[in-house]
Structures are given as C-alpha cells and as structure tokens.
Amino acid sequence: MTALHLPLALAGAPLLKGVINRTKAFYAGRTGQPVLQPYHDLARLLRKGAVYSKTTTWLFRAGPVVSLASTMAAIALLPLGAVPALVSFRGDIVLFAYFLGLGRFFTICAALDTGSAFEGMGASREAWFSALTEPVLLLGLAAMVKLTGELSLTDLAASLGPQAMLEPGGAAILLVAASLAATALAENSRIPFDDPATHLELTMVHEVMVLDHSGPDFGFIEYASSLKLWALGSLVMGVLLPVKTGSQGFDLLAGGSSLAALAVGVGVVESVMARLRLTRVSHYLAGAAAFSVLALMIVQGNP
Amino acid sequence: MTPLLVCAAVLVLSGALAAVSGRHARLVGALGAVAGALAGIPPAFLALAGRGPEPLTLAWGLPIGAFSVGLDPLSAFFLVPILALTAAAAVYGTGYLGLRGRGSWFFYNMLTASMVLVTAARDGVLFLFAWEAMSLASYFLVTFEDDQESARQAGLTYLIASHLGTAFLLIMFALLDMGWNPPRTHAAAVFLLALAGFGAKAGFIPLHVWLPDAHPAAPSHVSAVMSGVMIKTGIYGLLRVLTLLGAPPAWWGWLLIAVGSTSGVLGVLLALAQHDLKRLLAYHSVENIGIIALGIGTGLVGTASNSPTVALLGFGGALLHVLNHALFKGLLFLAAGSVLHAAGTRDMERLGGLMKRMPWTGAAFLTGAAAICGLPPLNGFVSEFLIFLGGLTAVTQGRAVCGGVVVGSLALIGGLALACFTKAFGVVFLGGPRSERPANAEEAGPAMLLSMAVLAGACLLIGLSGPFVLRWSLGAVAQASGIPARSLESVLQDALAPLMAVSACGAGLLAAIVALAALRAWLLSGREVRQALTWDCGYAAPTSRMQYTASSFAQPIVSLFAPWLRTRERADGPDGYFPSGARFSTETPDLCREGIYEPAFHWLLKGALRMRVLQHGRVQAYVLYIALTLLVLLGWRLK
Numbered sequence: 001m002t003a004l005h006l007p008l009a010l011a012g013a014p015l016l017k018g019v020i021n022r023t024k025a026f027y028a029g030r031t032g033q034p035v036l037q038p039y040h041d042l043a044r045l046l047r048k049g050a051v052y053s054k055t056t057t058w059l060f061r062a063g064p065v066v067s068l069a070s071t072m073a074a075i076a077l078l079p080l081g082a083v084p085a086l087v088s089f090r091g092d093i094v095l096f097a098y099f100l101g102l103g104r105f106f107t108i109c110a111a112l113d114t115g116s117a118f119e120g121m122g123a124s125r126e127a128w129f130s131a132l133t134e135p136v137l138l139l140g141l142a143a144m145v146k147l148t149g150e151l152s153l154t155d156l157a158a159s160l161g162p163q164a165m166l167e168p169g170g171a172a173i174l175l176v177a178a179s180l181a182a183t184a185l186a187e188n189s190r191i192p193f194d195d196p197a198t199h200l201e202l203t204m205v206h207e208v209m210v211l212d213h214s215g216p217d218f219g220f221i222e223y224a225s226s227l228k229l230w231a232l233g234s235l236v237m238g239v240l241l242p243v244k245t246g247s248q249g250f251d252l253l254a255g256g257s258s259l260a261a262l263a264v265g266v267g268v269v270e271s272v273m274a275r276l277r278l279t280r281v282s283h284y285l286a287g288a289a290a291f292s293v294l295a296l297m298i299v300q301g302n303p
Numbered sequence: 304m305t306p307l308l309v310c311a312a313v314l315v316l317s318g319a320l321a322a323v324s325g326r327h328a329r330l331v332g333a334l335g336a337v338a339g340a341l342a343g344i345p346p347a348f349l350a351l352a353g354r355g356p357e358p359l360t361l362a363w364g365l366p367i368g369a370f371s372v373g374l375d376p377l378s379a380f381f382l383v384p385i386l387a388l389t390a391a392a393a394v395y396g397t398g399y400l401g402l403r404g405r406g407s408w409f410f411y412n413m414l415t416a417s418m419v420l421v422t423a424a425r426d427g428v429l430f431l432f433a434w435e436a437m438s439l440a441s442y443f444l445v446t447f448e449d450d451q452e453s454a455r456q457a458g459l460t461y462l463i464a465s466h467l468g469t470a471f472l473l474i475m476f477a478l479l480d481m482g483w484n485p486p487r488t489h490a491a492a493v494f495l496l497a498l499a500g501f502g503a504k505a506g507f508i509p510l511h512v513w514l515p516d517a518h519p520a521a522p523s524h525v526s527a528v529m530s531g532v533m534i535k536t537g538i539y540g541l542l543r544v545l546t547l548l549g550a551p552p553a554w555w556g557w558l559l560i561a562v563g564s565t566s567g568v569l570g571v572l573l574a575l576a577q578h579d580l581k582r583l584l585a586y587h588s589v590e591n592i593g594i595i596a597l598g599i600g601t602g603l604v605g606t607a608s609n610s611p612t613v614a615l616l617g618f619g620g621a622l623l624h625v626l627n628h629a630l631f632k633g634l635l636f637l638a639a640g641s642v643l644h645a646a647g648t649r650d651m652e653r654l655g656g657l658m659k660r661m662p663w664t665g666a667a668f669l670t671g672a673a674a675i676c677g678l679p680p681l682n683g684f685v686s687e688f689l690i691f692l693g694g695l696t697a698v699t700q701g702r703a704v705c706g707g708v709v710v711g712s713l714a715l716i717g718g719l720a721l722a723c724f725t726k727a728f729g730v731v732f733l734g735g736p737r738s739e740r741p742a743n744a745e746e747a748g749p750a751m752l753l754s755m756a757v758l759a760g761a762c763l764l765i766g767l768s769g770p771f772v773l774r775w776s777l778g779a780v781a782q783a784s785g786i787p788a789r790s791l792e793s794v795l796q797d798a799l800a801p802l803m804a805v806s807a808c809g810a811g812l813l814a815a816i817v818a819l820a821a822l823r824a825w826l827l828s829g830r831e832v833r834q835a836l837t838w839d840c841g842y843a844a845p846t847s848r849m850q851y852t853a854s855s856f857a858q859p860i861v862s863l864f865a866p867w868l869r870t871r872e873r874a875d876g877p878d879g880y881f882p883s884g885a886r887f888s889t890e891t892p893d894l895c896r897e898g899i900y901e902p903a904f905h906w907l908l909k910g911a912l913r914m915r916v917l918q919h920g921r922v923q924a925y926v927l928y929i930a931l932t933l934l935v936l937l938g939w940r941l942k
C-alpha cells in the first residue's frame with residue numbers, strides 16, 4: 001500500500017479545479033458546472049487536432065510535454081500526509097522545486113516562441129513571480145527541516161502532526177503553512193496573484209502564456225496545471241494538517257479530502273478577494289518570504 | 304611528471320610554431336591544443352585516483368625560486384576541465400576565426416600552457432611566473448580586436464586589475480616563504496590576502512569589474528576559456544592556500560558565504576539587466592563564482608564545526624560546480640559566438656528567431672541555459688544540489704542561520720537565473736528576427752558544431768552520473784577540506800545516496816518526456832494539424848517588431864531591484880498628433896565600477912597630481928634630492 005499518492009494525484013487532480021469552480025459558483029449564486037467538468041474538458045481537448053503558429057519551432061511543441069512530465073516527476077517526490085512518496089531521499093525538497101522550475105522554463109520558452117507581445121508579457125511576469133517564490137518555498141521548507149531534523153519530504157511529513165504544533169517552535173508551522181499557501185497561490189496563478197477567469201490578454205499572467213496552444217497540447221497544459229495545484233496543495237496540507245490514522249487507506253482518503261477542503265478554501269478566496277495590482281505582487285511575496293525567515297528564526301534556537 | 308611536462312611542452316612549441324606558420328596557424332594551434340589535452344588528461348585522471356606522479360624539481364637558472372612541479376588530486380581536478388575545454392574551444396576556434404587572427408593562436412596555446420603550469424607549480428616564484436604569463440597571454444587575446452576602442456579599454460582595465468591582484472599574492476607568498484608552505488604565523492592575514500588576490504582573478508564582487516568588459520571583448524572561444532576555466536585558477540589558488548592553513552575558524556566560512564551570496568545575487572541581477580549577450584554571460588560567471596564561494600564557505604563552516612558531512616557536501620558541491628560551470632559556460636559562450644558570427648551583433652534587441660536558421664546552435668544554447676539554471680537532469684543541478692544539501696544539513700546541525708543564508712541565496716539565484724536565461728534564449732533564438740541580419744543567418748560550421756555537441760553531451764552525461772563524478776573527485780575534496788579521505792568515506796553515503804536518487808529521477812524524467820512525446824504524436828497522427836498566424840488579440844498582421852524585447856522582459860525584476868542596479872532609462876516618447884517615431888533604451892552600468900573604482904581612481908589621480916610639485920624640471924633641485932637621499936642613507940648606516 002505504499003506510494004499510492006502518485007496514482008491518486010494523477011487521477012484526482014482535475015477534480016480540484018471542479019471543486020474550486022463549484023465553490024465560486026455557489027458564492028455567486030449559480031449552479032455552476034458539474035464537478036467532473038474538467039475531465040470532460042481534458043477528454044475533449046485530447047480528441048482534437050491542433051493549430052500551430054507559423055512563427056513557432058519544435059520548442060513550442062516541446063513546452064507542454066516537458067512541463068507535464070516535470071510536474072508528474074515532481075509529484076512522485078511528494079508524500080500526502082502520512083502516505084509516503086514514490087521516491088524519497090535526503091534533499092528531495094530541492095529536486096521538487098527544480099522539477100517545477102524545469103516545467104516553468106519550458107512553458108516560458110514556448111510562450112516566447114510565438115513572438116506575440118502578450119505572451120511575452122505573460123512570460124516575463126511568470127519569470128518574475130517565480131524568481132520570488134522559489135526562496136519563499138525553500139526557506140519555508142528549511143525551517144521545517146530544522147524543526148523536524150528530517151531532510152526528505154516523506155520523513156518530514158511523518159514527523160509533523162498536531163503534537164508538533166504544541167511543542168516549542170510550533171508557531172513556525174503556522175508561519176510556514178501561510179508562506180507555502182502564498183507560494184501555492186502564486187505558482188498556480190490563482191487570485192490574488194493572477195485571475196484564471198480573466199478574459200483580457202493584458203491582465204492575464206499564466207493564461208496568456210498558453211494562448212496559442214491548442215488540442216492535445218493544451219490538454220497537457222491544463223492537466224499539468226491541475227497536477228501542480230495538487231502538488232503544492234498537498235505540500236501546504238502536509239505541513240498544516242498532516243492526517244495520520246495509521247492505516248494507509250484511510251490516510252489516503254483523508255489526504256484527498258484535505259485537498260478538497262483546500263480547493264474549497266481557494267474557491268472562497270477567489271470569491272471574496274480581488275486580484276492584486278501587479279506591482280503589489282512583489283510586496284505580497286516579500287511578505288511571504290518574511291514569514292519563512294521568521295519561521296526559521298523561531299526554530300533556530302531549537303535543539 | 305613526464306606526461307604533464309610533455310603536455311606543457313607540446314602547447315608551448317605548437318604555439319611558437321603557429322606564430323610562424325602563417326596560413327596554417329589555426330591548424331597547428333588547434334592540433335597542439337588537442338594533443339596537449341590528450342597528453343595531459345590521462346595523468347590527471349591517474350592523479351585523481353591517487354596514483355599521481357612524484358613531484359619533480361628541474362634545473363632553474365634564476366637565483367630565486369625553483370622549477371618544482373607536482374600533480375596531486377587538487378591540481379588534477381582543475382587540470383581536467385582546463386585541458387578539455389581549451390581543446391574543445393580550439394577546435395571551435397578553427398571555424399570561428401577562420402583565416403583571421405593568425406597571431407592569436409600563439410597566445411591561445413600560451414594561455415593553456417600557463418594555466419597547466421599554474422596548477423602544477425609547487426614553488427612560489429614559478430607559480431607567480433606562470434600566473435603572470437597567464438594574465439599577459441589573456442591580455443593579448445582580450446585586445447585581439449584592437450581596432451576597437453572598447454577592446455583596448457577592456458584590456459587596460461583587465462591588466463590593471465590582474466596586477467593589483469598579483470600585488471596581494473606577492474605579499475601572501477612572502478608570508479608563505481615563497482612557496483606552498485604552511486605559514487608560521489598570520490594565518491588569517493594569509494587567508495584574507497588570498498581572498499583578495501585570487502578573488503580578483505575569480506571575479507568576486509566587488510573585485511569583478513574587469514570581467515564584464517574583458518570577456519565580451521575577446522573572441523568567443525577565448526571568452527569560453529577565460530570564463531570557463533581561467534577564472535577558476537583563482538578558486539584553485541584559494542583552495543590551495545586553504546590546504547596550508549590548518550583548521551579554519553568558522554568566520555572564514557561566514558566570510559566566504561557572505562562574499563558568495565553577494566556575488567551570486569548581484570551577479571545574476573546585473574546579468575538580467577544586460578542586453579549584450581556576451582556581457583550577460585560574463586556577469587553569469589560572477590554569479591557562478593558566487594555559487595562556488597557559497598559551497599566553499601559551507602564546507603569551511605562544516606570543517607570548523609567538525610561535521611564531515613557538511614564539509615563533504617560543501618567542498619564537493621563547490622568543486623563539482625567548478626567542473627560543471629566550465630562545461631556549460633564554455634558551451635554558452637561558444638553558442639553565443641556562433642550567434643555573433645552568423646548575425647554580426649551581440650545586441651539581443653536586434654536578434655531573434657535564430658532557432659529556425661540555426662537549430663543546432665539553438666539546441667546547444669538551450670542545453671547550456673538549462674544547465675546553468677541548475678535544472679535537472681543536467682549537470683548544473685548536481686553541484687547546486689550538493690551545496691543545497693550542505694546548507695540544509697547545516698540547518699539540522701545547529702547552523703540554522705548559515706544554512707538559511709546558503710539555501711535562501713541559492714534559491715533566489717536559481718529563480719533569477721531562470722528569468723535571465725529564458726530571456727536570453729527566448730529573445731535570441733525564439734520568436735521572429737528583430738532585424739535584417741539574423742533573418743539571413745547561417746548555421747555554424749562543422750568544427751564549431753562538433754565542439755558544442757561534445758560540451759552539451761558532457762553536460763547531460765554528468766547530470767545523469769553525479770555519484771560517479773563525486774566519487775571520482777573525492778581525493779580533491781579530501782585535500783581541499785583537509786579531512787582525510789578515510790573520514791570522508793565514512794560519510795560518503797550521505798552524499799552518494801541522494802545523488803543516486805537524483806540520477807534515477809533524472810532518468811525517470813527523460814523517460815516520461817519520451818513517453819508523453821510519443822503519446823502526443825499518437826494523438827495527433829491522422830488529425831488535422833494546421834499552420835496559422837500567432838494569436839494577437841485578433842490583430843491580423845503581427846510583426847516581429849511587436850515582440851516583447853529583452854529589456855521589457857527583464858523590466859519587472861530590474862525595477863524591483865532598482866536600488867542595486869541603477870538602470871538608466873532614456874525614453875523619447877511619441878510626440879505630437881502625428882508622432883513619427885519613438886525611442887527607448889536602458890543601460891545598466893556596473894555599480895561597483897561607478898560607485899567604488901571610478902571615485903577611488905579619481906582621488907588617486909588627484910593625489911598623484913599633487914606629487915608633481917616634486918618634478919618640475921629644475922636640475923638643481925634634482926641634485927638636491929639626490930644629495931638629501933644620500934645624506935639620509937648615510938645617517939641610517941652610521942646609526
């Protein structure tokens with residue numbers, strides 16, 4: 001029963017988007033689309049042909065493939081609460097962050113390959129946000145490494161838990177959870193960093209980078225973004241609410257439900273908040289970085 | 304020692320022969336470089352395996368110093384990339400220079416020979432001799448295109464900076480009894496002098512000012528050698544001095560971590576703000592030297608706190624990064640050289656769309672760019688991962704602040720490097736051409752492509768075989784850290800097991816990419832795949848002039864870090880009811896150059912001008928000076 005996280009994530013990730021959409025619809029007083037709609041969208045995209053811009057090269061076609069592969073590889077390194085990851089070793093935290101980086105590198109290059117001003121703009125903003133989220137993520141995880149003394153995500157998640165919060169330095173867990181949540185929202189282009197529902201190219205960040213993709217390529221991108229939401233979501237929930245029942249089956253179920261709860265939370269945030277003005281994003285991420293540093297300072301004195 | 308002396312002799316002789324062989328200079332020069340590498344690399348590998356030759360002392364006609372050379376694991380570790388990269392770059396150079404620059408081959412092979420001697424010298428005088436030869440040979444290569452004012456200026460700055468650095472080294476060697484001997488006293492002073500003297504060559508901020516001028520001015524294969532391996536001789540010297548100084552106090556590690564994070568972060572920020580392709584790459588060398596310093600600093604903190612694991616990870620990461628940076632920075636400079644060769648400009652704002660005209664150069668640049676960003680499964684990740692792991696291990700072992708600084712700066716450097724290289728690759732190779740020349744560019748010739756392919760292959764190979772490379776460099780790590788190899792063996796598994804997993808994950812990633820690409824091909828087979836215009840919000844005639852530019856891509860980050868960059872903007876906006884045109888340009892000067900060196904040299908000049916009152920051309924007064932001097936000397940002698 002080990003390493004079941006990867007199949008669950010691969011199967012369940014699109015559901016999170018469905019939950020977010022339903023939550024937003026509920027807030028807006030609409031019925032909203034079915035929860036399983038993202039799966040239908042993916043199936044429809046995978047059945048289509050494709051249109052490519054004449055400006056593009058093979059890199060544009062490689063972008064979605066590499067970003068999906070690297071997101072899958074990143075999930076293979078992630079535990080879900082007490083459910084261990086497929087691969088776990090000391091320092092897998094760093095490889096996780098850099099796998100996401102690889103996907104981003106190719107997404108940005110694919111966007112620049114179209115030669116469109118809008119996609120260039122989105123690419124520039126994506127590079128900007130992610131340059132700031134990377135230290136937030138790794139410093140926050142460094143604080144957790146100090147707290148638990150463990151260097152792999154699986155062992156780290158296993159040593160966190162409700163009792164860890166009551167021990168000295170437990171406040172750091174909340175700070176890190178907050179900064180990881182900010183990272184997750186920024187990396188997944190959600191409000192308050194980016195609005196996935198916007199319809200104006202000028203205001204989009206992530207969505208504008210993939211304007212030219214179509215058919216199976218776009219399906220890959222959509223699926224990769226669902227997986228990324230699952231990945232960073234399980235990182236946040238692993239720090240904040242690691243459920244450990246002792247039985248792998250229950251743990252898996254509990255982990256999945258905690259992610260669904262997180263998706264509801266994201267939906268609520270998207271319903272009650274507006275998007276930040278673009279220049280404010282840096283301040284917001286600097287705040288998250290300050291949380292990570294503060295957490296590291298709190299646990300620094302721990303034996 | 305004979306093979307190594309043969310290697311040096313082949314390099315010197317082929318250089319001299321190239322100087323007189325006219326039209327065949329490139330053939331002689333490149334053959335000499337390759338033959339030198341073939342002669343020198345096998346003994347280096349033997350030395351790394353612990354079976355190095357006995358040190359050798361030959362007759363030496365000078366009253367001071369001695370011709371004594373040796374090859375231990377630390378020397379050998381630096382020798383391998385030096386010989387490999389110079390050989391690859393020489394092959395490239397035959398295509399790049401063509402029949403131009405016949406005179407440059409002499410200096411090229413002299414540069415290689417002097418670098419070989421720098422790593423092998425065991426005597427202070429011989430070392431300084433080789434060091435000076437290295438500086439002079441590279442000076443002549445920097446000023447190779449001396450019809451250009453910028454190259455002459457860059458050469459002058461380089462010459463002054465090298466000699467200021469050497470001045471520190473002279474004092475340092477005086478404290479070391481003119482050789483690689485442990486100092487009797489003043490270990491801290493020796494360390495600081497080495498940091499300043501060798502740091503000037505390596506390019507630590509604020510000693511880096513010569514680097515962004517000199518590297519772009521040289522021909523591209525020389526830039527590759529200078530950036531890839533020549534500046535590493537500074538790192539070699541620093542590590543060599545550290546082996547002499549005994550147990551390091553923790554503050555040395557702290558100082559190097561501070562220097563490393565400053566150089567790393569400021570280096571990548573300055574790189575991001577450039578739009579001259581080779582200048583951008585030169586600033587990235589400052590960044591990568593910063594990463595190496597972070598690794599050495601982590602290692603020193605590990606040694607000082609009796610943690611062999613942290614020492615192994617820190618020094619191991621630093622040394623592997625020396626090797627990796629030689630490969631990917633060499634590759635990037637060679638690819639940038641092909642761009643310059645084909646499109647005639649280094650200004651990124653005039654390039655674009657080269658992927659279609661030069662697919663192989665583009666693929667090479669892409670490999671180098673991904674490697675320098677530290678992305679798996681390429682080699683840059685392996686070494687950065689080791690330093691990250693060293694920082695995180697330091698965090699668990701009660702060095703949370705030091706580990707936090709290392710992890711935080713490496714992560715910030717990584718994120719900014721990704722922004723910088725998506726910009727460089729995206730603007731130069733992707734989209735459409737921004738001017739006439741890149742639209743008609745031709746792919747580089749076979750010699751140039753061959754050397755780029757070899758370097759790109761090495762980047763991938765090391766990326767997938769990290770554990771072997773670390774084990775192979777263990778002797779050098781043991782020597783640099785001052786921890787016996789046996790103690791390192793006992794903690795080696797702490798580094799090898801994660802590296803094994805990294806390699807496995809890298810291979811898994813490649814398999815996933817292949818599988819998904821096959822899935823995509825299968826999905827699209829038999830379906831309609833059309834070509835169309837890029838979607839531009841319904842605008843039907845997008846041109847390549849509407850693309851995002853390098854400056855605009857970098858603008859959000861540049862303005863965020865404006866206080867450290869001081870980017871100057873010049874904008875002539877559209878004017879009037881029927882605007883005829885608009886211009887916008889940015890320029891990011893070097894903060895240290897404008898803030899430190901220009902004022903300092905200004906004051907120096909002012910002070911020097913004051914001394915002019917002594918020299919006014921009156922012979923009587925000069926006679927008086929002589930008489931006074933003699934009188935003073937007499938009084939001193941009689942005392």
